[in-house]
Amino acid sequence: MGFDPVELTSEFINVPSESKISNVPVSDLVEERMVACGLEIERLEFTDDSGERKVSLVGRKGEGTGGLAFMSHTDTVPGQERDWAAFKAVVKEDRLYGRGSCDMKGPLAATMIAAAAYDASQLKKPIFVTATADEEVGGAGARQVAQESKFFNEAMPTMGVVAEPTSLTPVYAHKGSSNVIVQATGKAAHTSTELGVSANFLIAPFLAEMAELCKAVKTDARFMNEEFSPPTNGFNMTINDYGTKQNVFAASSTCHICFRTMPGDKSEELVAIIEEKAASHGLQILSSHITQPFYVAPDSDIVRIASEASSNKAPATVPYGTDALQFHDKPIDLVILGPGSIEQAHTVGEYVDVSQLHEAVDVYKRMIEQVCL
Numbered sequence: 576m577g578f579d580p581v582e583l584t585s586e587f588i589n590v591p592s593e594s595k596i597s598n599v600p601v602s603d604l605v606e607e608r609m610v611a612c613g614l615e616i617e618r619l620e621f622t623d624d625s626g627e628r629k630v631s632l633v634g635r636k637g638e639g640t641g642g643l644a645f646m647s648h649t650d651t652v653p654g655q656e657r658d659w660a661a662f663k664a665v666v667k668e669d670r671l672y673g674r675g676s677c678d679m680k681g682p683l684a685a686t687m688i689a690a691a692a693y694d695a696s697q698l699k700k701p702i703f704v705t706a707t708a709d710e711e712v713g714g715a716g717a718r719q720v721a722q723e724s725k726f727f728n729e730a731m732p733t734m735g736v737v738a739e740p741t742s743l744t745p746v747y748a749h750k751g752s753s754n755v756i757v758q759a760t761g762k763a764a765h766t767s768t769e770l771g772v773s774a775n776f777l778i779a780p781f782l783a784e785m786a787e788l789c790k791a792v793k794t795d796a797r798f799m800n801e802e803f804s805p806p807t808n809g810f811n812m813t814i815n816d817y818g819t820k821q822n823v824f825a826a827s828s829t830c831h832i833c834f835r836t837m838p839g840d841k842s843e844e845l846v847a848i849i850e851e852k853a854a855s856h857g858l859q860i861l862s863s864h865i866t867q868p869f870y871v872a873p874d875s876d877i878v879r880i881a882s883e884a885s886s887n888k889a890p891a892t893v894p895y896g897t898d899a900l901q902f903h904d905k906p907i908d909l910v911i912l913g914p915g916s917i918e919q920a921h922t923v924g925e926y927v928d929v930s931q932l933h934e935a936v937d938v939y940k941r942m943i944e945q946v947c948l
């Protein structure tokens with residue numbers, strides 16, 4: 576099988592697949608190349624909220640149960656094409672440039688080429704390669720795979736690699752998220768009449784308390800985890816009065832509190848404090864939910880295998896989230912491991928090191944040999 580990871584990644588980059596558009600064109604190409612890599616294909620589809628058709632692919636090679644799954648997404652963040660040629664792959668020196676080069680069409684290509692190196696008859700356990708939709712906007716594609724994929728749920732791979740860029744360092748934990756949305760309801764009226772009530776003044780005392788809480792959270796060990804850098808939860812607040820003009824009392828004002836959850840932190844307690852303060856000011860809680868962080872024991876088999884395959888790099892944690900969260904209720908142990916630096920993801924001039932792309936193919940092959948042969 577003569578695929579080159581730079582060529583394959585370039586082909587994928589050249590088909591735009593920002594999350595807001597349909598990923599059918601790029602998925603059709605990925606499917607064709609997966610077939611050429613000897614994978615059988617399951618195709619899952621849904622229509623997103625703006626009516627765009629979205630596809631997630633599950634490729635499989637080999638029979639039986641258990642095995643190793645490689646997980647990638649085909650959507651990207653916007654190209655920002657005014658600033659560079661985002662959808663025209665270019666190699667300069669040791670770098671491949673283009674939107675998705677590291678996040679994560681390059682990693683996807685590397686996993687496919689690693690799978691291509693083995694014949695189905697050699698495998699004692701199956702290999703899976705997924706290419707899902709909408710990771711950058713909530714993970715609906717991976718969620719659909721976790722819930723509906725026949726390939727996946729029949730075989731139930733016991734180990735997996737989320738191939739997001741980690742500079743080929745195995746990652747065993749990342750933060751989750753917590754969101755609380757609070758609203759004040761006033762009464763709209765022209766200010767000349769004095770007949771309205773500004774929702775902004777109703778919510779202001781709560782906002783002042785959130786400012787104090789933010790300061791406290793940054794130094795309170797209960798809301799930190801020293802395994803992460805930074806160890807704090809990125810407590811943030813956005814506010815919206817829906818563009819109310821200066822001469823109008825705002826009818827409603829919404830505050831969205833968001834922070835990142837970590838293993839062993841007191842996220843539930845923090846959410847309870849926020850809800851309690853909102854209630855004490857007579858505000859309405861529109862929604863409140865916690866997404867648990869991703870965590871697998873650093874001495875588990877999957878982390879050990881990943882570490883051995885990547886020249887014994889010590890496992891680490893990262894502060895950002897991945898599709899690993901969509902598989903939290905499945906009996907699969909995941910590690911995050913991919914070529915390219917997360918610092919390149921989402922940037923103008925995104926690139927992946929060509930040498931790392933090639934190295935990734937070898938790392939993934941060593942993992943396949945450990946788990947599936």
Ligand SMILES: [Zn+2]
Pocket residue numbers: 648678679710739
């Ligand atoms: Zn990504």
